Amino acid sequence: MSDISRRKFLQTTSASAVLFLSGLSRDGNTAPPKGYPSKKIGNIKNLKVNEPLAFNYPDDKSPCLLVKVENEAVGGVGPGKSIVSFSALCTHMGCPLTYSKGRLVCKCHYSMFDVALNGQTYQGLASQWVAQIVLRLDAATGNIYAEGVEGLIYGRIGNLKLS
Amino acid sequence: MSLFKRKDTLPIPPLDAEKYTTVCQYCSAGCGYNVFVWPEKRSGTAKSNAFKVDLSQQGQLMSGFSYTETMHNVITRKNGHKYNLAIIPAKESRINKGDYSIRGGTNALTAYTPTGVTRNRLKDPMLRKENGFVAITWDHAVEILATLTKSSIDKYGADSIAMKFYDHGSSGLGFEDNWGAGKLFLSGIKTQYLSIHNRPAYNSEVWGSRERGMHELNYDVDDARLADTVVLWGANAYEGATVFYTEHIMPNLQGGSIEEKQKEFASGEPAEAGRIVIIDPRKNATTSVSQDISAERVLHIRPNLGTDWILANAIARIAWENKWYDNDYLQKRTDMKTFEDYKSKSLQLSKSLNTVLADAEKITGVSRQEMEQAAEWIAKPKAGGFKRRTLTLYEKGIIWNMKNYDQVAAIAQLNVLTSNVGRVGTGCGRLGGHQEGYVRPPAPTPGSIYAGGPPKNVDKYITGGGGKIYWVGATDPYLSTPNSQFFKKMVKKRAANLLDYIDNGGIPLDPKAYTAKVLEAFEKTDGLFVVVQDIYMTHTAQDAMLILPAAGWGEAVDTSVNCHSRLLRIYDKFMDAPGEALPDWKILALVGNKLKALYEAEGNKAMADRFSGMDWKTDAEVFAAGSAEFGDNKVAETDEATLSAECYKGVTHEILRKLGNEGIQTPVRQDPATGKLVGTKRRYKYSFASKDGLFKWYGTDAWTGYPAEIAKYIDNPTYPFWFTTGRSQHVWQTMYHDKLIPEKYLSLPLPYMEIHPVDAGKLGLKSGDMAEVFNEEGSCIALVYVNDATKPGLVFGIMYHAKGTMNNLISSYTDPKTTMPWYKGTKVGVRKYTGKLDDAIKTASLLSNNDFTT
Numbered sequence A: 001m002s003d004i005s006r007r008k009f010l011q012t013t014s015a016s017a018v019l020f021l022s023g024l025s026r027d028g029n030t031a032p033p034k035g036y037p038s039k040k041i042g043n044i045k046n047l048k049v050n051e052p053l054a055f056n057y058p059d060d061k062s063p064c065l066l067v068k069v070e071n072e073a074v075g076g077v078g079p080g081k082s083i084v085s086f087s088a089l090c091t092h093m094g095c096p097l098t099y100s101k102g103r104l105v106c107k108c109h110y111s112m113f114d115v116a117l118n119g120q121t122y123q124g125l126a127s128q129w130v131a132q133i134v135l136r137l138d139a140a141t142g143n144i145y146a147e148g149v150e151g152l153i154y155g156r157i158g159n160l161k162l163s
Numbered sequence B: 001m002s003l004f005k006r007k008d009t010l011p012i013p014p015l016d017a018e019k020y021t022t023v024c025q026y027c028s029a030g031c032g033y034n035v036f037v038w039p040e041k042r043s044g045t046a047k048s049n050a051f052k053v054d055l056s057q058q059g060q061l062m063s064g065f066s067y068t069e070t071m072h073n074v075i076t077r078k079n080g081h082k083y084n085l086a087i088i089p090a091k092e093s094r095i096n097k098g099d100y101s102i103r104g105g106t107n108a109l110t111a112y113t114p115t116g117v118t119r120n121r122l123k124d125p126m127l128r129k130e131n132g133f134v135a136i137t138w139d140h141a142v143e144i145l146a147t148l149t150k151s152s153i154d155k156y157g158a159d160s161i162a163m164k165f166y167d168h169g170s171s172g173l174g175f176e177d178n179w180g181a182g183k184l185f186l187s188g189i190k191t192q193y194l195s196i197h198n199r200p201a202y203n204s205e206v207w208g209s210r211e212r213g214m215h216e217l218n219y220d221v222d223d224a225r226l227a228d229t230v231v232l233w234g235a236n237a238y239e240g241a242t243v244f245y246t247e248h249i250m251p252n253l254q255g256g257s258i259e260e261k262q263k264e265f266a267s268g269e270p271a272e273a274g275r276i277v278i279i280d281p282r283k284n285a286t287t288s289v290s291q292d293i294s295a296e297r298v299l300h301i302r303p304n305l306g307t308d309w310i311l312a313n314a315i316a317r318i319a320w321e322n323k324w325y326d327n328d329y330l331q332k333r334t335d336m337k338t339f340e341d342y343k344s345k346s347l348q349l350s351k352s353l354n355t356v357l358a359d360a361e362k363i364t365g366v367s368r369q370e371m372e373q374a375a376e377w378i379a380k381p382k383a384g385g386f387k388r389r390t391l392t393l394y395e396k397g398i399i400w401n402m403k404n405y406d407q408v409a410a411i412a413q414l415n416v417l418t419s420n421v422g423r424v425g426t427g428c429g430r431l432g433g434h435q436e437g438y439v440r441p442p443a444p445t446p447g448s449i450y451a452g453g454p455p456k457n458v459d460k461y462i463t464g465g466g467g468k469i470y471w472v473g474a475t476d477p478y479l480s481t482p483n484s485q486f487f488k489k490m491v492k493k494r495a496a497n498l499l500d501y502i503d504n505g506g507i508p509l510d511p512k513a514y515t516a517k518v519l520e521a522f523e524k525t526d527g528l529f530v531v532v533q534d535i536y537m538t539h540t541a542q543d544a545m546l547i548l549p550a551a552g553w554g555e556a557v558d559t560s561v562n563c564h565s566r567l568l569r570i571y572d573k574f575m576d577a578p579g580e581a582l583p584d585w586k587i588l589a590l591v592g593n594k595l596k597a598l599y600e601a602e603g604n605k606a607m608a609d610r611f612s613g614m615d616w617k618t619d620a621e622v623f624a625a626g627s628a629e630f631g632d633n634k635v636a637e638t639d640e641a642t643l644s645a646e647c648y649k650g651v652t653h654e655i656l657r658k659l660g661n662e663g664i665q666t667p668v669r670q671d672p673a674t675g676k677l678v679g680t681k682r683r684y685k686y687s688f689a690s691k692d693g694l695f696k697w698y699g700t701d702a703w704t705g706y707p708a709e710i711a712k713y714i715d716n717p718t719y720p721f722w723f724t725t726g727r728s729q730h731v732w733q734t735m736y737h738d739k740l741i742p743e744k745y746l747s748l749p750l751p752y753m754e755i756h757p758v759d760a761g762k763l764g765l766k767s768g769d770m771a772e773v774f775n776e777e778g779s780c781i782a783l784v785y786v787n788d789a790t791k792p793g794l795v796f797g798i799m800y801h802a803k804g805t806m807n808n809l810i811s812s813y814t815d816p817k818t819t820m821p822w823y824k825g826t827k828v829g830v831r832k833y834t835g836k837l838d839d840a841i842k843t844a845s846l847l848s849n850n851d852f853t854t
C-alpha cells in the first residue's frame, strides 16, 4: 500500500497541477540500498505494540529503534505491515530520539517524526526526515533483519563511511 | 519504500571549494549560513575538506556542524558546468550557533536547477498573447512597460499607476532592491497608490510604537537570554522565528543563561531561570514546548479576539496601582504632558481598579487573577528592589489585530511605564516575520491619522475600478491580501476586460502598436494592465499581461538586517539566476532609465529628472546610493536614537564581506571621536526617537465593540465560530519554494484548519476529513485537524497555502488610523464534506503538532 508513486500523487493534485508541480528528480521509488550488512535485530514474537526495541545498525555508533505500531506504516513488515525501524539520532542536530505515541520525539529542540509516515518531520526543526531502516521478515522463523538504510544517518557523510 | 528519493551519502567539498557567507532567505531570526560551491566531479576527503571537520568520525550531538540530505544540491552555472552546492548553518554566527530550522535547513533545495524541482522558475520576460504567454526580450518588455507607464502618467496622472511591492529583506531582497523600488515609485512615478507586499496600503505596521518615539527593533538576541520575563504577544516564536526561540528564549527558560545573567546584572541582583508570558488565543507549539520545559514558569493567556489592548491597559493599571514603575524614569525620559492623556484614557484612573478590571474581564475573557499574575511577571520589582527585566515581543497577532494602532501603542506604553526598554534583558518590539532592509525616499504618507495619514487603500482603489497599471513585485495578493476572494474576482475581471479589448482582431506584435492598443483600452474600458515581477509563476501572475523574471536569493548580492539584533550582513551571490532573470533593482532601473530617456526625448526635463540617479552598474553601487538617504550619522553613542533604525551609512559590501557572519548592528554610527563605524547593540538607553527625545504617551480608545464588517456576524447562528489564522512551522509564505520540496508538500498537502474536539464532535469532524470554512466574504476548503490548540468556539486556519487561501474569509475592514487590516479575526461557519482526499492525506501526518509530551 504504502508507496505513493509520482503518477498517483500527480493525479491527486491535477486540479492545480500548473502551480503545484511535484518534484521529478527527488520523487519515486528507489532501488534497495547497496552494501549494507544484514543483521538480525529481533523476532516478531517478542514485539509488543508501542514497545520499542533498541539496537545498533549498520554499526555500533548508530543507535536505532524497532517498533510495532497500531496500524499499517510506510515500509512496515509483518502481517499488519506495522513493524518499522528508524535511526534514533535526530536529524536536526543529532540528539537521541524517544519513541512515544506513534512518533519519535527529540527533546533538544522538539522535532517530532511520524513513524507511520516514513519518519516525516511533522513538527519541529529537522529539515531532513529521520532515516528509516529497511527490514526483512523471515516468514519461517519470524526473525526480523535490518538490511539497509534509506536516508542519511545524522553526523555522517555517508551511512557506511565511518573509518 | 521511501515516499521520495533519499540519499545515504553526500559529496565532500575539497579544501579549495568556493566559500561564501550568507544569511537564511526566510524568517526574522536571520540565521547565518556558509555556502560551498565546487565542481561536481571533484571531492575533498573525510580528513581534508572545506568544512574543516573530520568527517571520518560519527558527528556528535549539538556540535554546531550539520550537513544533512536537505543541505546539498547540484547546480548548473551559466558556463554550462555542474557544481555541488552545500549550504550549511554557520556555527560561528552568534544568532544561530549552528542551529537551523526546517525552513532554512532546505535552503539548498530551493536553488535553481534546470532539471530539478525548481526548473520552472521564470526565465524570460513574458507577454500575454491571445492564447497565453510568449517569451519576449528585455528590450521589448521595458519598452512596453515604460511607454505605458509614461502615457498613463501623462494622461491620467501618477495615481493611475498602482503598485504592490515588498519592503523587507531576506528572500534574495534587501536594501539594494528596496532602494531601486523607492527611486522608481516614490521619487519617479510619485503615485500615492503604493502598497506593501502583505497589506493593502503603504504604512508602517507599528505606527502605534514609532509615533511614541520607539522603533520596534530595539533589542538584541542577548536580551532574550537575559530577561527575567519574556512576553510573546500574538507571536508564535517557536514556529515563526524558530531559532530565536531555541537558541535564545529556550535556554533562558531552562535556566541555561543564569551565569550570563550574573555577569550582566547589577551586583546582588537576583538571577534566575526566565519566565514566559504567552498571550495567544491558541495553545500553539510555542506554548506547549515552553510548558514541557517548565510549566510553572509559563503563563498562557487566551484573550478574546480583538481585545488585546484592553488587556494591556488593564495590566498597566495593575502595575500603576502597585507602584511598579520608576517615577524618576517617567519624569526624565517621557513626556509628562502627554502622560495625562494616557492616565485618563488608558489607565482610566478616574475609575476604580475594581471597575477597570471587571470591565476588562468582561471584554477580554481573561480573569483578573491572570492579569495580576501577568503584571507581576512583567513589572513587579525583584527581591532587593531591583527592577524586573522584561522583553516584550509582539507580532502579527497584534499587528493584524482589530485596531492596529491602539494595540501596538498599548503594549509599547506598558513596557515604557515599567522601564522595560533600553536596559539589559529588556526591550519592546516586533518578533518580526521577514528580515528587514528598508531604505527609500520619504513615503507620501508619513504616519497614522495623527501624523498626516492615513494612507490610501490600494485594494479598494483597484477593486473599485481605480488605476490603469497594477505592478506587483514578489508577492501574491490573490492569496495574501484580505478579502482575497473579492479582490481576485475584480482584478480578474478588469484584466480580462483589457485582454478582450486588445485581442479584438489580434493583439498587435509591434511594441508601438501594442502600447497604442492598450492605451485605447484604458480609454474605453476599466481594463487593468497587471504586471508581475517574481521568481515563479504565481496565482496573480496568471492574470498578468506582462511577467518579469527576477533573480532570487544567492543569485545577486544583497544585504539585510535580522529583526532580533538588527544585524546587517551580506547575502553573497553564489550562483547565476536562471535564463534572463535579473535582480529586482536592475529591472526597476531598466524601466526608470527608459522613462528618463522618453521624457528627455520630448524635452520634459522636470519629469526626466524625477527618474535620474538610477544608472547603477553593480549591487554595491545601489547599496551606496541608498545610504545617502540616512543623512549624517556622525553622532555620539548617546545620540543613537536620532538615527534611523536601519542606518548603514559608511558600510560597504566590501566591509560586510570581511565581517562575514559577524556583521554589524544598525543603526551604524561613524563615531565622532574615532571616525570608526560602530554598531548599536540595544536602543533607547539614553533617549527616544522623538524631536525632544522624550517618549510620547497616547490615550488609547475605549472598547466600543466590533466594526460593522464583523459585527454583522455576531449572534448570527450561520457563523457560530470565531476564526483566526496563522502559519505552519514547515513552510514559508505562499510555499513558492516549499510546494516543490517533497519533505514539505507531502507533509502539508492541502490548506488546513484546526478545530477543538468539542466542536469537532458536534459537527462529526475527525482529523483527515475535508470541510469548508465559509462566511459572506468567501470560503476555503480545508483538511481538518482536530486538536486542543484552539478552544471551543474558535477555529484556526493556515493563512494561506499554495492550494488555497483563508484570506477569502477575511473582511475588508482596516484600522481607520493606519489602514492596517484585521487579518486575524472574523466569524465563520464550518461545513463537513463527505468523502476524503485519500491520496493527498495519505502522506500528511495527522498527529497533534502541539503535543510534545512523551
Ligand code: SF4
Residues within 6 Å of the ligand: B024, B025, B026, B027, B028, B029, B030, B031, B096, B099, B100, B101, B102, B103, B104, B105, B241, B242, B243, B244
Ligand atoms: S529560524 Fe528562520 S532564519 Fe533561521 S534557519 Fe529557520 S527560517 Fe532561516
Ligand code: FES
Residues within 6 Å of the ligand: A090, A091, A092, A093, A094, A095, A106, A107, A108, A109, A110, A111, A124, A125, A126
Ligand atoms: S537535535 Fe533534535 S530537534 Fe534539535
